Amino acid sequence: MVTNEAYITGVGQSEIGVKQTRHPLLLTLDAVREALLEAGLTISQIDGVSTYPGRAAAMPGFSPVGADELIDALGIRATWYAGGMEITSQLGAVVGAAMAVRTGQARHVICFRTVYEAAALARPDEYPVQRRETVDGYSQWFAPFNAISAASWTAQYAMRHVKRFGMTREQLAQIALTDRAHALLNPRALVRKPLTMDEYLSARMISTPLCLFDCDRFTDASTVLIVSAGDAIDEVSCTPVRIDAMAGTVERHSWDQAEWMACYPTGADLWKRTDYKPSDVDTAQLYDGFSFQAVAWLEALGFCGLGEGGQFIEGGQRIALNGELPLNTFGGQIGAGRLHGFGFAHEAVVQLRGKGGARQIPGNPRVAVCASGGGPLATALLLARD
Amino acid sequence: MGTPRVLPRLDADNRFFWTAGAEGQLRFLRCQDCATFIHPPRPVCRKCLSEKVAPEVVPGTGIVDTFTVNHQEWRPGLEVPYVIARVAIDGAPGVYLTTNIVGCPVDAVQIGDAVRVKFEQQGEVYLPLFEKIA
Numbered sequence: 001m002v003t004n005e006a007y008i009t010g011v012g013q014s015e016i017g018v019k020q021t022r023h024p025l026l027l028t029l030d031a032v033r034e035a036l037l038e039a040g041l042t043i044s045q046i047d048g049v050s051t052y053p054g055r056a057a058a059m060p061g062f063s064p065v066g067a068d069e070l071i072d073a074l075g076i077r078a079t080w081y082a083g084g085m086e087i088t089s090q091l092g093a094v095v096g097a098a099m100a101v102r103t104g105q106a107r108h109v110i111c112f113r114t115v116y117e118a119a120a121l122a123r124p125d126e127y128p129v130q131r132r133e134t135v136d137g138y139s140q141w142f143a144p145f146n147a148i149s150a151a152s153w154t155a156q157y158a159m160r161h162v163k164r165f166g167m168t169r170e171q172l173a174q175i176a177l178t179d180r181a182h183a184l185l186n187p188r189a190l191v192r193k194p195l196t197m198d199e200y201l202s203a204r205m206i207s208t209p210l211c212l213f214d215c216d217r218f219t220d221a222s223t224v225l226i227v228s229a230g231d232a233i234d235e236v237s238c239t240p241v242r243i244d245a246m247a248g249t250v251e252r253h254s255w256d257q258a259e260w261m262a263c264y265p266t267g268a269d270l271w272k273r274t275d276y277k278p279s280d281v282d283t284a285q286l287y288d289g290f291s292f293q294a295v296a297w298l299e300a301l302g303f304c305g306l307g308e309g310g311q312f313i314e315g316g317q318r319i320a321l322n323g324e325l326p327l328n329t330f331g332g333q334i335g336a337g338r339l340h341g342f343g344f345a346h347e348a349v350v351q352l353r354g355k356g357g358a359r360q361i362p363g364n365p366r367v368a369v370c371a372s373g374g375g376p377l378a379t380a381l382l383l384a385r386d
Numbered sequence: 387m388g389t390p391r392v393l394p395r396l397d398a399d400n401r402f403f404w405t406a407g408a409e410g411q412l413r414f415l416r417c418q419d420c421a422t423f424i425h426p427p428r429p430v431c432r433k434c435l436s437e438k439v440a441p442e443v444v445p446g447t448g449i450v451d452t453f454t455v456n457h458q459e460w461r462p463g464l465e466v467p468y469v470i471a472r473v474a475i476d477g478a479p480g481v482y483l484t485t486n487i488v489g490c491p492v493d494a495v496q497i498g499d500a501v502r503v504k505f506e507q508q509g510e511v512y513l514p515l516f517e518k519i520a
Contacts, residue, residue, distance in 0.1 A: 140394035141426060144513050145486050147470045148460045155454035156472055163452075163497045205457040207470070256472050256484045257425065 003231040006098035007240035008383065009108070010039030010226040011349045016190050016337040018118035020220035024064035025073055028114045031224035032074065039226050040237030041108060047079050048106030050227075052093040052113055052341070054083030060127040061120025061218070070112065080105035088248030088262075089287075089373025090341025091381060094225060095246045101229035108235075109227045113342035117218035141256065151215055151290060153255040154374055155207040158292035162209050167295070167310030169209060173200040174316040175291035176213040176334050178327060181320070183335025185359035190219055190337035214291040219337035223346050241349050244367075245274035245382040255375045262378035263293070263371065267300030270369070270380045278302045281382075282365030283351050284325055285344035288332040293374040298327075301369060301380065326351075326361045341372030345381060352385040390463055393511050399427045402441045407505030407512020413441040414478050423478040446503040448473040448516065451482060455492045467492045473501055473516055489517035 012034030014027040022030075036043060055066030067083035070076070080100045087093065090113055097109035120127035135143045147153065161167040176195060183189035195213060203211040233240050247269040252258040271277065278301060286301075288294035295309035303325060304312040313319055319327035330336045330347040337343075348368035350356050371380040394404055406413040415424040417431035418438040424430075430437055453471035469487040487495045488504065501516040 134393050134395035136395045136397065140400065142484055143392045144394055144511075145470060145484055145515075146391065146456070146460070146464060146468065147484050149458070151458065152454050152456050152470050155456075156452040156470065159454055160452045160497070205455070205467075207458060208455040210454075254426070256482045257480075 004102055005230040006101045006243045007228050007230065007233055008225050008243065008345070008349050009228040009233070009236045009238055009240050010035035010037070010041060010224075011346050012036070012038065012224040013188060013346060014222040016188050016219060016221040016339070018190070018218065018220060019122045020116070020119050024114050024116045024119075024220070024222070025069065027116075027220065028065050028070060028112055028222040028224070029074070031112065031222040032110060035110070035224040035226050038238050039228070041226065041235065043074055043076065045235060046076050046108050046110050048097060048100055048109030049076060049078055049081040050093045050097040050100070050109055050111045051083040052087060052090045053085035058130040060129075061115070061117040063114065064116040064120070064127070065114045070110070078106070080109070088250055089377040089379045091345055091370070091372040091379040092248055094227060094345060094381060095248060095379060097227035098243050098246060101227055104229070107229045107232040111225045111227055111342070112222060113340050114222040115338060115340050116220045117338065119220045121218060138254070141254070149207070150374065151210055152207040154290040154292055155210045157261055157296065158209050161292070161295070161307065161310065165307035165310065169201060170197065171310035171314050172209065172214065172291055172295065173197055174313040174319065175288055175294050175332070176200060178316055178319050179288065179332035179335035182329050182359055183331025185357070186330045186336055189331040189335050191331070191335050210290060210292065213334065216289045216333035216338040219339065221337055221339055223339050223342035225342065225345055225349070239353050239385060241352050242384045242386055243381055244276065244384040245270055246380070247273060248379040250377055253376050258376060261296055261374060262376050263297050263300035263373065264306075266378035266380050267297065267302060270382055271302060274382055276367055276382060276384070280367050281325065281369050282363065283329060283348065283361055283368045284327050285329070285348045285368065285370040286327065287341060287344060287372045287374060288328060288334055289338060289340070289374060291334065294328065294332070297371050301371070321359060321361055329356060329359050329361060344370040344372060348383050352383060391508060391513065393508055396510060399429070403427060404511045406441070407507065407514065410505070411443045412446045412475070412503050412514055413443050414475070414481055415439045416442040423481045425478070425481045444475055444477040447476045447519065448483070448501055449476070450487065450495060450497055450499040450501060452497055453487065453495050469495050471495065471516070483514060486515045487517065488515050494518070
């Protein structure tokens with residue numbers, strides 16, 4: 001092992017569900033336990049914690065557990081920790097952990113993302129959302145026009161692809177259809193029901209061109225990735241997966257002042273930081289909280305050109321489990337649940353270790369790309385099993 | 387639209403923008419040194435870092451850069467469907483507003499449509515909505 005590299009070692013996940021009653025800290029513990037078990041580590045060997053976005057007091061379901069709470073609750077002595085929303089999207093927390101282990105700030109860092117949005121919505125007395133009379137900052141440019149949801153913000157980028165590049169509903173449908181087909185093979189996936197093209201095309205619109213099936217839904221779950229230092233890797237019993245390259249971008253932190261989503265410069269930067277090329281990638285796990293975001297990531301990462309994403313996924317064969325670029329093999333967020341970014345890195349590691357079970361892609365995969373973020377924020381990681 | 391709206395909280399940075407409709411004008415901050423328009427409003431030019439920024443009136447027209455027809459009732463009382471659009475502001479290169487296109491059927495809006503501001507007053511605040519130029 002190269003000692004100044006960063007590796008993802010143990011990965012873990014809680015049960016994925018809606019309206020869960022298990023305490024969100026205990027869901028996080030479930031994922032921590034699974035990750036520790038896989039890595040052959042004990043909690044006393046953990047000396048760092050990284051999360052996105054940290055505890056969100058105003059929206060407790062969005063992020064019910066802060067890094068400091070987890071540290072205190074599990075008796076961790078951390079020499080480095082971080083959690084916050086001002087980072088290049090969810091997997092920015094993994095980028096931070098990788099930088100921490102590469103500079104000797106910690107040896108084994110728990111990275112976690114816990115979501116509790118369905119439970120919080122069902123139990124508003126326990127998880128009250130702070131409602132405000134007026135909006136300020138970023139929200140003032142959207143909320144007064146009832147542009148309230150990221151569905152509508154993302155839909156406007158998708159509409160440009162429809163009008164400018166001729167992306168059809170049948171093409172875009174392939175993200176949801178592929179996600180739902182893959183979710184059938186993932187015992188933990190939230191939605192385990194096939195989706196047909198007819199059902200997709202007759203679904204009600206949310207915000208054109210995005211229909212109901214183009215959107216993920218509120219989920220309660222926790223996902224954990226342990227990031228370990230190269231010089232601590234001999235303490236780990238599982239096959240380490242090396243973080244070969246990382247990239248992230250923010251320029252205009254705004255959904256309307258930038259011409260393109262931040263995934264585009266991020267994807268270009270990722271390939272400047274590695275000897276691998278897009279053609280070396282065995283599987284892609286790309287953010288799809290809204291289906292179009294995965295289309296944009298495919299273009300951004302150079303699997304096809306700008307505006308060609310619709311054609312690239314047409315028919316769905318190319319992104320199926322046995323296709324040339326298996327996509328979101330755990331079901332993505334549309335099939336597996338709104339794990340909010342971390343599910344993509346988790347699955348990349350599962351596939352590179354050959355632990356995908358019924359959904360394992362063929363051919364001994366060695367290189368995977370995963371990405372999180374839409375709109376003004378983007379993070380991409382290239383992972384390799386050496 | 388008769389739909390209730392959440393209003394911006396006026397402060398020292400944004401008051402000129404949200405109240406400009408009282409004079410029927412659309413205003414954006416502009417750098418007085420390098421002429422760059424700055425939106426959202428900040429007390430500094432993002433191009434040249436000059437602090438000499440001041441509101442300037444623009445013609446009040448624009449082009450639909452992209453749009454979506456929202457069908458989801460995100461909160462009770464929201465009248466759907468309605469058009470959310472990103473309008474490229476004439477006379478202020480690089481500046482966009484997220485807004486609503488009003489005064490026409492929702493399926494009449496297309497990318498490239500020329501639009502003109504139509505303010506909706508809510509107390510002190512004048513929301514810049516847009517309608518198609520016939």
